[in-house]
Amino acid sequence: MHRxxxxxxxxxxxxxxxxxxxxxxxxxxxxxVDLTLITADPNHVYKPTFLYVPFGKKTVDDAKRPIDELVxxxxxxxxxxxxxxxxxxxxxxxxDSSVLGYDQLVLATGAxxxxxxxxxxxxxxxxxxxxxxxxxxxxxxxEFTEGHLVLSVVGVPHMCPAAPVEFTLMxxxxxxxxxRREDVEITYTYPINRAHGLESIADWATDLFEERDVxxxxxxxxxxxxxDNEVIETVEGTELDYxxxxxxxxxAGSDLVIDAGLGDDGWVDVDKxxxxxxxxxxxxxxxxxxxxPTSKAGSVAHxxxxxxxxxxxxxxxxxVPTATYDGKTVCFLEAGMDEATFIEFTYGEEPYVREPSKPxxxxxxxxxxxxxxxxxxxx
Amino acid sequence: xxxxxxxxxxxxxxDAACPGPLMDLIGKVKxxxxxxVVELQTTERNSTTDVPEWLExxxxxxxxxxxxxxxxxxxxxxx
Numbered sequence: 478m479h480r481x482x483x484x485x486x487x488x489x490x491x492x493x494x495x496x497x498x499x500x501x502x503x504x505x506x507x508x509x510v511d512l513t514l515i516t517a518d519p520n521h522v523y524k525p526t527f528l529y530v531p532f533g534k535k536t537v538d539d540a541k542r543p544i545d546e547l548v549x550x551x552x553x554x555x556x557x558x559x560x561x562x563x564x565x566x567x568x569x570x571x572x573d574s575s576v577l578g579y580d581q582l583v584l585a586t587g588a589x590x591x592x593x594x595x596x597x598x599x600x601x602x603x604x605x606x607x608x609x610x611x612x613x614x615x616x617x618x619x620e621f622t623e624g625h626l627v628l629s630v631v632g633v634p635h636m637c638p639a640a641p642v643e644f645t646l647m648x649x650x651x652x653x654x655x656x657r658r659e660d661v662e663i664t665y666t667y668p669i670n671r672a673h674g675l676e677s678i679a680d681w682a683t684d685l686f687e688e689r690d691v692x693x694x695x696x697x698x699x700x701x702x703x704x705d706n707e708v709i710e711t712v713e714g715t716e717l718d719y720x721x722x723x724x725x726x727x728x729a730g731s732d733l734v735i736d737a738g739l740g741d742d743g744w745v746d747v748d749k750x751x752x753x754x755x756x757x758x759x760x761x762x763x764x765x766x767x768x769x770p771t772s773k774a775g776s777v778a779h780x781x782x783x784x785x786x787x788x789x790x791x792x793x794x795x796x797v798p799t800a801t802y803d804g805k806t807v808c809f810l811e812a813g814m815d816e817a818t819f820i821e822f823t824y825g826e827e828p829y830v831r832e833p834s835k836p837x838x839x840x841x842x843x844x845x846x847x848x849x850x851x852x853x854x855x856x
Numbered sequence: 857x858x859x860x861x862x863x864x865x866x867x868x869x870x871d872a873a874c875p876g877p878l879m880d881l882i883g884k885v886k887x888x889x890x891x892x893v894v895e896l897q898t899t900e901r902n903s904t905t906d907v908p909e910w911l912e913x914x915x916x917x918x919x920x921x922x923x924x925x926x927x928x929x930x931x932x933x934x935x
Contacts, residue, residue: 633879668882669875670909696913698882712886713914749871770873825873 479510479793480578482569484559485585486516486544488523488852489764489778493583495854496786498549501793505551510793513553513577515569521547522608523848525775528640530611531618532651532814537608547852562737564757581759581789584745585782586733588636588765588773592726595631597702602629602724605644606636617721618648623660624720629709630667631699632727633674636765638772641665641725642673642682643811648723649689650813663690664717666697666709678810678820681830685812699724728773730766744768749824750801752785761785769804770824776807779851809841817841861920861931863895870899870927877903878910881932885916888934893919896930904928 481497483490494514504510526540548554555577561570562582569577590606592599603614628645645665652658665672665686671679672686672693686693698712702722709717730743739754740746745762746755749769754760762768763785764778771777780802787800804824811817812833819837820828831837850856867884869877877898884894896907907930908918919931 633875669878670906674873674875696910698886698914700886712882770871770876 478508479504480580481510481512481583481789481793482577482579482581483512483514483583483585484516484569485587485764485766486514486518486521487585487587487764487778488775489587489782490514490516490583490585491521491544491547491852492779492854493585493763493782493786494552495547495549495852496782497789498551499854500786500790502551504793511553512551513555514548515555515557515559515577516544517556517558519544519556521852523775523845523852524606525637525640525845525848527605527607527611528637528643528647528811530608531605531614531644532647533615533619537612540608542849547849549854559733562733562739564737564739564754564760567759579759581792582761583785583789584731584734584739584754584760584762584766585764585778586731586766588728588730590726591632591729592724594727594729595699595702597704598631598699598724598726601702601704601707602631602722602726604724604726605640606726614723621661621721622657625662625664625718626721626723627664627666627709627717627719628723628725629665629697629699630725632725633668634773635725635728636773637808638674638774639678639808639810641667642678644723645691646682646685646689646812647814649691650815654814662692664692664694664719666694666699666717668696668698670695675822675828677827677830681818728765734766740768742768749804751788751798752781752802753788761789769802771804772806772808774806774808776805780805809837809844811838811841861893861895863931864892866895866897868897869903870897872898872900874900874902875906876900878906881907882910882914885914885932885934890935892934894932894934896932897924897927898930899927901928903930907932 520541521544529535558572604610672682673679763781765773784802788798791798816833817838822828917933
């Protein structure tokens with residue numbers, strides 16, 4: 478019996494489990510392979526939905542579905558929390574004291590929000606990176622009629638690197654639709670010397686910000702928020718007043734990863750092409766928890782899952798794995814409430830940003846709906 | 857000249873894509889006392905321009921940029 482364990486029921490883990498169920502169909506039916514997907518959350522969450530919640534275009538319930546409806550019946554779905562990984566003995570320990578051995582292990586545990594890493598941020602800032610944050614921001618935005626709205630990218634790297642630019646362009650457009658834009662000043666801040674990590678997106682966003690009267694502040698690294706006086710203080714010595722702060726909070730990997738010796742900072746150190754952990758045998762990482770030089774984006778998890786499915790299936794059959802990941806990343810970017818653009822790139826490549834259009838906006842909404850087919854491994 | 861620089865702290869950001877090395881540096885510098893010498897190792901050519909610009913902005917000193925066989929070492933003194 479060849480035992481495959483996947484930890485994490487987000488995009489990467491779910492797509493991988495379903496891909497492997499197909500690729501190893503005959504081995505699973507013959508009882509030669511055991512495939513287990515472990516997740517602490519009985520719901521699968523499609524996080525890009527949260528971007529639309531503050532504008533009343535989606536609800537947090539739209540973002541989730543029971544994971545047992547998405548996972549192939551040949552996968553042994555375990556709802557539980559892994560608390561320890563022993564890579565020498567190839568065993569996982571669970572919170573309920575049970576233990577599971579593995580021959581091949583994939584970590585797909587994602588990224589965690591860590592607003593408390595910056596003093597004052599949890600009290601002073603809003604975000605749209607989780608269900609409660611997105612709902613709170615929706616309520617706040619509904620009553621925000623005038624003042625200074627600051628979108629501050631506090632933590633890098635973070636999930637969906639395009640989302641802060643998207644939110645800024647969307648909120649500008651949304652406020653115009655509401656007739657409130659003239660009474661709201663908008664500022665976007667980013668930690669480095671341009672508006673985004675990728676230069677082509679930074680150039681594109683900078684031009685649009687100028688057209689739409691959005692102030693851009695760069696080299697802006699938040700040190701502390703003073704929620705009482707509504708002031709942001711930076712490492713560079715700047716102070717910025719706000720009335721409504723929408724912040725991308727710092728993100729953290731997983732203590733599980735640190736404790737297992739798979740990555741000092743909580744992200745798993747992997748070979749960027751094979752996605753195999755550098756510190757342990759028979760361990761892979763995909764999605765946000767994998768430390769690879771590209772975006773923490775759902776499409777990355779999706780493409781990585783395909784590669785790892787091929788590699789794991791080859792090993793389970795006793796053949797040499799050949800599939801590799803080239804860094805492929807695909808993102809739709811909203812440029813307002815009814816137009817979007819689209820980019821794709823691989824490791825070391827600079828994406829080309831197309832002219833935003835309504836068809837691309839509708840394509841993005843269409844993809845969001847068909848995402849559930851992606852999770853099932855069908856797209 | 858670089859042979860004489862002995863860093864107190866070394867940040868290994870080799871293979872991290874831009875702006876990873878700069879963000880690693882900023883995250884670390886926040887925790888260090890004035891006078892600490894940091895070596896930032898990076899394989900990103902952009903770091904050799906982005907990092908000095910940020911140091912200027914944030915008021916820290918660039919001591920040296922050394923080109924190694926497979927990476928750059930940037931030496932910084934925290935103010």
